[in-house]
Amino acid sequence: MSSATITDVAQRVGVSVATVSRYLSGFNVRQRDEIENAIHELNYRPSAAARNLKSGRTATVAIVVPDISNPFFAAIASGAEAAAGPDYMVLLVNSGAVREREEKILGQLFGRVDGVILSPLQEDNEGPSFFSKYGLPIVFVDRITADADKFDSVLVDNVKGARLATEHLIALGHEKIAIITGPLHTTPGRLRAEGYTSTLKREKIALQKRYLIESDFTREGGYASMVKLLEDPIPPTAVITGNNLMSIGALEALKEKQIRIPEDISIIGFDDLEFPTLIEPGLTAIFRPWHEQGAEAMRALLARIAAQAAHTELSPQHHMVDVHLIERGSCAPPKGLPARSKG
Amino acid sequence: MSSATITDVAQRVGVSVATVSRYLSGFNVRQRDEIENAIHELNYRPSAAARNLKSGRTATVAIVVPDISNPFFAAIASGAEAAAGPDYMVLLVNSGAVREREEKILGQLFGRVDGVILSPLQEDNEGPSFFSKYGLPIVFVDRITADADKFDSVLVDNVKGARLATEHLIALGHEKIAIITGPLHTTPGRLRAEGYTSTLKREKIALQKRYLIESDFTREGGYASMVKLLEDPIPPTAVITGNNLMSIGALEALKEKQIRIPEDISIIGFDDLEFPTLIEPGLTAIFRPWHEQGAEAMRALLARIAAQAAHTELSPQHHMVDVHLIERGSCAPPKGLPARSKG
DNA sequence: AGAATTACTGAGAACGATTGCAGGAGCGTA
DNA sequence: TACGCTCCTGCAATCGTTCTCAGTAATTCT
Numbered sequence: 001m002s003s004a005t006i007t008d009v010a011q012r013v014g015v016s017v018a019t020v021s022r023y024l025s026g027f028n029v030r031q032r033d034e035i036e037n038a039i040h041e042l043n044y045r046p047s048a049a050a051r052n053l054k055s056g057r058t059a060t061v062a063i064v065v066p067d068i069s070n071p072f073f074a075a076i077a078s079g080a081e082a083a084a085g086p087d088y089m090v091l092l093v094n095s096g097a098v099r100e101r102e103e104k105i106l107g108q109l110f111g112r113v114d115g116v117i118l119s120p121l122q123e124d125n126e127g128p129s130f131f132s133k134y135g136l137p138i139v140f141v142d143r144i145t146a147d148a149d150k151f152d153s154v155l156v157d158n159v160k161g162a163r164l165a166t167e168h169l170i171a172l173g174h175e176k177i178a179i180i181t182g183p184l185h186t187t188p189g190r191l192r193a194e195g196y197t198s199t200l201k202r203e204k205i206a207l208q209k210r211y212l213i214e215s216d217f218t219r220e221g222g223y224a225s226m227v228k229l230l231e232d233p234i235p236p237t238a239v240i241t242g243n244n245l246m247s248i249g250a251l252e253a254l255k256e257k258q259i260r261i262p263e264d265i266s267i268i269g270f271d272d273l274e275f276p277t278l279i280e281p282g283l284t285a286i287f288r289p290w291h292e293q294g295a296e297a298m299r300a301l302l303a304r305i306a307a308q309a310a311h312t313e314l315s316p317q318h319h320m321v322d323v324h325l326i327e328r329g330s331c332a333p334p335k336g337l338p339a340r341s342k343g
Numbered sequence: 344m345s346s347a348t349i350t351d352v353a354q355r356v357g358v359s360v361a362t363v364s365r366y367l368s369g370f371n372v373r374q375r376d377e378i379e380n381a382i383h384e385l386n387y388r389p390s391a392a393a394r395n396l397k398s399g400r401t402a403t404v405a406i407v408v409p410d411i412s413n414p415f416f417a418a419i420a421s422g423a424e425a426a427a428g429p430d431y432m433v434l435l436v437n438s439g440a441v442r443e444r445e446e447k448i449l450g451q452l453f454g455r456v457d458g459v460i461l462s463p464l465q466e467d468n469e470g471p472s473f474f475s476k477y478g479l480p481i482v483f484v485d486r487i488t489a490d491a492d493k494f495d496s497v498l499v500d501n502v503k504g505a506r507l508a509t510e511h512l513i514a515l516g517h518e519k520i521a522i523i524t525g526p527l528h529t530t531p532g533r534l535r536a537e538g539y540t541s542t543l544k545r546e547k548i549a550l551q552k553r554y555l556i557e558s559d560f561t562r563e564g565g566y567a568s569m570v571k572l573l574e575d576p577i578p579p580t581a582v583i584t585g586n587n588l589m590s591i592g593a594l595e596a597l598k599e600k601q602i603r604i605p606e607d608i609s610i611i612g613f614d615d616l617e618f619p620t621l622i623e624p625g626l627t628a629i630f631r632p633w634h635e636q637g638a639e640a641m642r643a644l645l646a647r648i649a650a651q652a653a654h655t656e657l658s659p660q661h662h663m664v665d666v667h668l669i670e671r672g673s674c675a676p677p678k679g680l681p682a683r684s685k686g
Numbered sequence: 687a688g689a690a691t692t693a694c695t696g697a698g699a700a701c702g703a704t705t706g707c708a709g710g711a712g713c714g715t716a
Numbered sequence: 717t718a719c720g721c722t723c724c725t726g727c728a729a730t731c732g733t734t735c736t737c738a739g740t741a742a743t744t745c746t
Contacts, residue, residue: 001476003453005732018695021734048454049401050732052392053701068435069421074412081437089451092411094424108403108432111345111391111702112455135346153711219618223537248618255620275562275591277598279621314462348702359726364704373724393702396731452731 004042012038052112061301062091062109063117063141063294064102067217071274072244072290073119076141079294080117084302097121110136115301119143122185137304141297143187152304154297158270159186161286161323162240164196165268168284168325170203171236173333174266178211178236180225180246183317185229189214192242192270211236215246220308222249230257237334238266244273247283262332272326282328293321347385350440355381395454404644405434405452406460406484406637407445410560414617415587415633416462417482423460424638427645431457440464453479458644460637462486465528480647484640486530495647497640497662501531501613504629504666505538505583508611511627511668512581513546517609521554522580523568523589532557535585535613554579558589565592573600580677581609587616590626605675615669625671637665 006024012018013034023029023036024046030184038044052058063080065073080196091113107218109116115137123146140153141249162179169177179196182189193212200207210232215221222241226249229236241247243248248274251261261281272285307314349367353360356377366379367389368371381387395401406423408416424433429538432511434456438445452459458480483496505522512520522539525532536555543550553575558564565584569592572579584590590612594604602608604624615628639662650657 007732016697017733018698018735022694025734028694045450045453047732048451049392049395050454051703051734053390053396053703054732054734056701058392062434068411069414069417071414071417074414074417077437078412081439089448090438091405091435093432094420094435096424107388108391109392110388199703248621251621252618275595278591278594280623287564289530321641350702361704361705361726361728362724365724368704390702393731394701394704396733399731448701609735 002042003047006044008042009035009038009044012042018166035270044108058114059087060089060091060113061115061117061298061305062093062113064095064105064109065094065119066095066097066102066121067093070217070243070245072271075290076119076294076297079291079296080141080298081294082291083295088302090298095121099125113154115139115305117141117297117301120145122183123187123190126187135308137301137308139297139301139304141293149318150316152300152317152319154293154300154321155187156288156293157320157323158191159195159198161270161288162192163199164194164323164325165240165270165286166196166199167203168268168327169240169266169331170199170205172238172266172331173240175205176208176211176234176334177205177238177240178208178213178229179240180213180222180229180250181242182213182215182217182246184214186217188270189217189242192240196240215242216279217243217245219245219252221248222246223253224249226250226253227257230254230259236265238268238331241267241269244269244271246284247271247273247302251279251283261330264336266331266334268325268331276326276328281330284328285326286323286329287326288321288323296321346390347387349387349389351385352378352381352387355385401455401457402430402650403432403434403456404458404460404641405436405456407436407438407448407452408462409438409440409445409464411435411437413560413586413588415485415614416631419462419532419637419640422634422639423484423641424637425634426638426641431645433641438464442468458482458648460484460640460644464490465526466530466533467528478651479653480644481503482644482647483638484636488605492661493659495643495660496661497636497643497664499631499636499664500531500666501534502538502541502612504631505535506542507666507668508544508583508613508629509539509542510612511670512583512609512674513542513548515581515609515674517576517581518548519551519554519579519677520548520581520583521551521556521572522583522585523556523558523565523572523593524585525558525589527557527558529560531613532560532585535583539583558585560586560588562588562592562595565589567592567595569593569596571602573602579608581611581674584610584612587612590614590616590628594622594626604673606678609674609677611668611674619669619671627671627673628669629666630669631664631666639664 006017006020010020013031019029020035023032064078077092084090093105095105102121117139119142125145138151140148140151144153181193184190197207213225215225241250269283269285272287273283276282300317349360349363353363356374363371363378366375406420410416420435427433436448440446445464460482462485466489481494483491484496487496524536527533540550556568558568584593612626612628615630616626619625643660
């Protein structure tokens with residue numbers, strides 16, 4: 001019932017465990033056929049736990065993300081997986097955007113993986129760097145922590161993306177531009193807001209605090225934030241949404257309130273939608289290669305692991321993924337919304 | 344640099360490793376404060392590998408799915424995770440719809456997890472049941488293998504869903520009804536086709552083989568299949584799409600060819616879209632609770648693990664998730680497509 | 687034929703934890 | 717003081733591998 005061990009195989013063939021072990025690692029052994037048979041007959045599988053323990057290597061890496069339901073992170077995972085090659089098993093773990101879970105997961109992963117690609121929940125979280133004190137290679141993707149300069153990272157050019165979006169709207173004549181951004185204690189939340197505010201400043205448009213809404217990267221958050229903006233006595237004429245899910249939520253709110261795009265309001269998403277052609281009008285968006293960003297993170301991790309194995313010094317590598325603006329139909333010059341009726 | 348072991352902790356405090364181990368497992372020990380300090384100072388983390396090896400338990404379960412980019416599987420994973428509770432770490436592994444990968448993954452997972460939730464790639468795949476010979480609890484979700492009656496499973500009522508869709512179209516007056524289904528060697532592919540054909544038969548509508556298109560559950564497959572249907576000399580007046588991604592692909596094809604829904608063609612999706620309100624007209628769809636299906640699978644797995652631990656006999660449990668039809672705007676009585684122009 | 691080289695083999699010590707067992711310290715009771 | 721009881725402790729075996737080391741058989745060289 002319970003699984004056979006290498007000893008069982010060795011006994012059945014009449015060789016030592018060392019020989020079976022050697023056979024398993026690809027060395028030449030005299031009774032290779034007999035061993036192969038015995039393995040099949042006994043349904044033998046090497047115990048991963050025992051292997052890890054002895055060798056210290058796991059041939060496994062993990063990707064820890066805040067929300068696996070977000071297609072962005074699913075794509076990051078796919079990209080990373082594709083870049084991992086056949087030698088590594090890639091595990092995906094969802095921290096569910098709960099800080100204690102993230103910390104617990106990192107602890108549990110320790111000793112079971114050779115490295116981790118992490119999208120940390122908060123920039124002020126010391127868990128990851130604390131974690132890496134144990135010598136576990138770690139690469140930040142999309143988000144970093146405060147001391148991240150000491151670690152590898154693969155970020156997107158958040159500031160540039162937000163700048164492109166803001167400039168695009170300003171060029172169209174908008175001045176009442178709002179942004180629905182992610183939590184300011186996350187990297188993309190903070191930097192996209194920064195790109196927005198710095199561009200406004202440079203263009204000499206006064207920042208209206210009520211136009212800068214800190215939300216939570218969820219569809220519900222995007223919906224609620226857009227509703228809030230629409231209820232403003234002087235609603236914005238254009239809105240930048242800070243990630244794909246919030247774009248969807250915001251679009252849902254607009255549709256529900258029957259606000260026309262782009263006639264009544266312009267909207268730009270940071271991150272393109274997955275299926276951009278199906279909705280009408282198409283969402284003008286800041287594009288970046290999701291899959292490639294994941295792949296880049298995996299390459300960085302494998303390089304880090306290799307460096308560690310070779311005891312080579314390797315300074316922290318910081319990769320930056322470029323963005324560009326894709327114009328579709330969701331932006332137009334402002335005409336202003338009708339004045340808000342009471343009730 | 345490298346991580347401290349339980350021996351280091353024990354030495355620093357001046358107790359035996361057994362005492363430290365007991366402290367870690369929650370027993371009363373005299374020098375608990377000293378041990379706690381030493382653990383912090385040394386950054387000690389128990390080695391998961393060593394623990395596994397000795398105890399045989401891993402406090403970990405895995406979910407193996409064909410395509411993590413498919414929101415359906417992401418939702419299954421979320422649901423399963425939510426049902427797992429804090430005692431288990433949940434790993435997500437992507438088989439990428441490659442059979443050899445699936446087999447390899449199951450092998451690698453052996454010894455690192457207490458159980459697996461699997462959505463197998465093919466019904467004729469013996470890997471999983473072979474795998475379970477090792478005594479590893481396994482629960483099939485959404486898909487099964489040929490000998491699956493011996494294992495737990497959580498399926499959706501595929502036949503009923505396809506029947507509801509087909510009946511709905513027939514009731515509207517359609518007779519030229521096509522289906523774009525998944526691979527017939529997968530459970531949902533086969534059973535959804537079966538629900539479609541059996542309903543046609545019962546309603547005495549002759550099955551047109553060219554209206555039954557076997558595709559591959561991808562957006563690209565849905566797109567290509569729809570294009571193929573539209574090129575038919577006598578195109579169907581209604582189409583059932585066999586999963587969410589193929590629905591999207593099919594809709595993209597229709598949009599590109601400027602075929603109006605539902606005036607020119609009616610369409611029903613098996614599985615609702617993630618953001619159903621944003622596209623126009625809304626897609627009439629067969630709905631099932633994704634998240635709940637994942638949760639059910641996890642409950643089944645935990646029950647199986649518990650039964651195994653208690654050496655209790657537990658007959659295979661087969662759960663069936665119900666479906667219903669959600670009417671939106673994508674279906675109408677047939678009017679026929681304009682005759683196909685050459686070129 | 688004898689020496690040197692090659693190619694494989696088995697014994698046994700790790701890896702880092704858990705756990706059964708026997709024993710010792712501390713306490714209460716007679 | 718002597719005894720028993722409880723509570724904690726350390727020793728050592730163990731989990732299933734890998735890997736070093738020394739040794740043996742087979743082969744080649746002189």
